[in-house]
Amino acid sequence: MNEILDLVPIWTLILALAVFLYVLLDGFDLGVGMLYGLAPDVPSRNTIMNSIAPIWDGNETWLVLGGLGLLAAFPLAFAIIIPAVYFPILLMLLALIFRGVAFEFRFRDAENKTFWDHAFCYGSAVATFAQGVVLGAFIQGFPVTGRQFAGTSFSFLTLFSVLTGVALVFGYGLLGAGWLILKTDGEVQAAARRYSRICLIGVVVAIGIVSIWTPLMSQAVASRWFSWPNIALLAPVPLATAVVGFFTWRALNGRAEVTPFAGAIGLFTLSYLGIAISLFPMIVPYHFTLWEAASSPRTQAFLLIGTLFLLPIILVYSSWSYWVFRGKVRAEIGYD
Amino acid sequence: MSAPIGFVAVIAGWCVTEVGRQPWTVYGLLRTAASVSPSLTSSDVALSLLGYVAVYLLIYPTGLILMLRLIRKGVTQVADSKIEAGRPEAPVLAGAVTPVTGEAR
Numbered sequence: 001m002n003e004i005l006d007l008v009p010i011w012t013l014i015l016a017l018a019v020f021l022y023v024l025l026d027g028f029d030l031g032v033g034m035l036y037g038l039a040p041d042v043p044s045r046n047t048i049m050n051s052i053a054p055i056w057d058g059n060e061t062w063l064v065l066g067g068l069g070l071l072a073a074f075p076l077a078f079a080i081i082i083p084a085v086y087f088p089i090l091l092m093l094l095a096l097i098f099r100g101v102a103f104e105f106r107f108r109d110a111e112n113k114t115f116w117d118h119a120f121c122y123g124s125a126v127a128t129f130a131q132g133v134v135l136g137a138f139i140q141g142f143p144v145t146g147r148q149f150a151g152t153s154f155s156f157l158t159l160f161s162v163l164t165g166v167a168l169v170f171g172y173g174l175l176g177a178g179w180l181i182l183k184t185d186g187e188v189q190a191a192a193r194r195y196s197r198i199c200l201i202g203v204v205v206a207i208g209i210v211s212i213w214t215p216l217m218s219q220a221v222a223s224r225w226f227s228w229p230n231i232a233l234l235a236p237v238p239l240a241t242a243v244v245g246f247f248t249w250r251a252l253n254g255r256a257e258v259t260p261f262a263g264a265i266g267l268f269t270l271s272y273l274g275i276a277i278s279l280f281p282m283i284v285p286y287h288f289t290l291w292e293a294a295s296s297p298r299t300q301a302f303l304l305i306g307t308l309f310l311l312p313i314i315l316v317y318s319s320w321s322y323w324v325f326r327g328k329v330r331a332e333i334g335y336d
Numbered sequence: 337m338s339a340p341i342g343f344v345a346v347i348a349g350w351c352v353t354e355v356g357r358q359p360w361t362v363y364g365l366l367r368t369a370a371s372v373s374p375s376l377t378s379s380d381v382a383l384s385l386l387g388y389v390a391v392y393l394l395i396y397p398t399g400l401i402l403m404l405r406l407i408r409k410g411v412t413q414v415a416d417s418k419i420e421a422g423r424p425e426a427p428v429l430a431g432a433v434t435p436v437t438g439e440a441r
Contacts, residue, residue, distance in 0.1 A: 083373035090384050094391050101395055108402060149373070153380045 007300040008291050011073040014307060018069055020272055022062035024175070024265060029056040031176020033099055033124025034169065035195055037117070044188045045117065051183040051329040053103060058318050060096075065314075072303050076293035077283040080149045084142045085134045085156050092130035099123030125169060132168030136161030139214060139275065141285040160213060167210065170202030171268065178261030183329050189257075196252050196260055204245050207271060211238065214278060220286060221278045234277060241270045 029052040039045045071078040082089065102120035137156035144150055177196030181189055215222035225234055248263025281289045294300065357363065361371040 079373075083375045086373075086376065086380065086384070090387060094387055097391055097395060101399070105398060105402065108406075149375050151375060153375055153377065155375075 007297060007304060008294050010304065011069070011294070011300055012290050014311070015066060015069045015073065016276070018062050018066040020269075022059070022066055023272070024268060025059035025062060026056070027172045027268070028052075028175035028179040028261075028264075029059055030099075030124045030128045031172035031174065031199075032179055033120055033176070034128065034173055035176050035180065035192065036124070037121025038195065039188070039191070044191075047184055047188050047329055048180065049103070049106070049120075051180060054325045055318075055321055056103070057100070058321055061314055061318070069307075073295055073300055074283050074290065074293040075295050076147060076288060079147070080142060080144060080284050080288070081138065083149045083153070084151060085137050086153050088130040088133040088137070088156060092127045092134075095123045095126035095130065097123075099127060128169050128172045129165040132165035132171075133157075133161045135168065136164030138285060139164070139210075139279070140217060141287070144284065144287045160217070163206070163209065163213075167203070167206030170199045170206060171271075174199035174203050174264045175261070175268065178264040181257055182261045185328055193252055193260075196264075197249075200245070200249060200252060203267060207241065207245075207267070211274070218278075218286065224278055237270060237274055237277065241267065241274075244270060 032048060032052050036045060036048045039048055070081070098119040100123075102116045102123060106116040106120065133156060136158070140158060140160050142149055142151060143155060174196055177192040177199055180192035181196065184192065215225060224230060244263055244266040248260060248267065251259035251263055279285050281291070283290045283293045359367050359369065361368050
């Protein structure tokens with residue numbers, strides 16, 4: 001089997017796609033959730049919640065696919081990474097519970113509106129921060145002996161992982177604000193523009209700090225980017241990031257409605273690419289490669305059959321729901 | 337009155353499965369003691385369990401109160417749902433619209 005076809009690249013692509021789509025899609029709806037907390041009145045809160053109500057739970061599908069894909073296709077990586085980020089993942093799940101039920105409880109449990117408003121906003125913020133911490137812990141690497149995680153449940157907590165946690169709050173905030181600029185108009189859109197400028201500054205500063213800190217932290221990352229000829233071949237990535245950042249800023253100050261969201265997606269794509277370039281082919285950074293952590297070729301082949309049926313179905317129904325709910329969200333019907 | 341029976345059955349079934357398969361995680365191959373994450377201490381587990389218990393103690397009764405309130409209200413008369421041009425109202429809006437009149441509360 002493995003002589004004929006190496007399935008590791010295919011599974012790497014599926015996993016990378018699932019994680020990336022999750023970050024983009026749940027990223028913007030978590031960002032919208034955080035911005036919701038800054039909305040001044042009930043009509044604008046209704047508009048903001050309506051802009052993601054039909055699609056947010058579909059977006060979380062990709063988290064399930066990413067998590068289970070890691071477990072099934074790269075079990076060694078799962079066995080090391082998940083215990084290492086046990087508490088941030090736990091925190092994320094608990095925060096997502098609050099945020100998820102807030103959609104239902106807010107409108108139907110009228111007496112406690114305020115509490116569930118807060119649950120929606122803070123749940124989104126805590127989940128985002130926890131995901132950023134997981135990202136930071138992943139980039140900084142885990143203590144490993146043999147084939148096991150050798151740290152404690154709190155080894156993840158460093159200045160770097162807290163920084164990436166805060167960075168992702170700005171990042172998802174930028175995606176969410178871009179979505180609101182795209183989907184709303186009037187006062188809500190104007191507010192989203194204001195917040196997106198703050199978020200963009202935060203994102204650009206964070207990208208800068210992480211780009212300097214990571215090569216200082218890891219010799220492998222430094223030589224990946226700064227050795228010849230890599231430095232010439234890879235220079236377009238930071239250059240493109242600067243260009244996209246610049247044009248996003250300009251779009252935010254103008255009247256464009258699509259460009260801010262597209263720019264935010266561009267910045268996420270380039271950052272994701274940057275992390276991939278830094279760490280490839282490691283799935284447990286600085287310890288195990290994708291091939292070393294992979295499950296057996298037979299397992300990967302078996303799982304691939306089901307996944308190849310499932311992926312197009314998920315993509316079609318997700319796209320369909322976006323299509324059905326296309327255009328601007330309105331809240332002209334009055335609320336008490 | 338029989339409403340809670342379903343919940344009891346589900347939870348009891350889960351308990352039977354989890355207790356019944358001990359001491360194995362994978363039957364005949366991997367014992368539970370050997371499959372525990374080495375980094376995970378019992379206080380870590382206690383802390384996370386406490387987190388879940390706290391969240392569920394808040395969420396579950398709220399959901400229960402909500403369901404009981406819906407039951408007390410009874411079934412509202414279903415009128416023709418207002419869908420224009422194949423595009424239904426966004427769910428949050430739809431929830432705030434009373435089905436009988438189609439007008440906002």
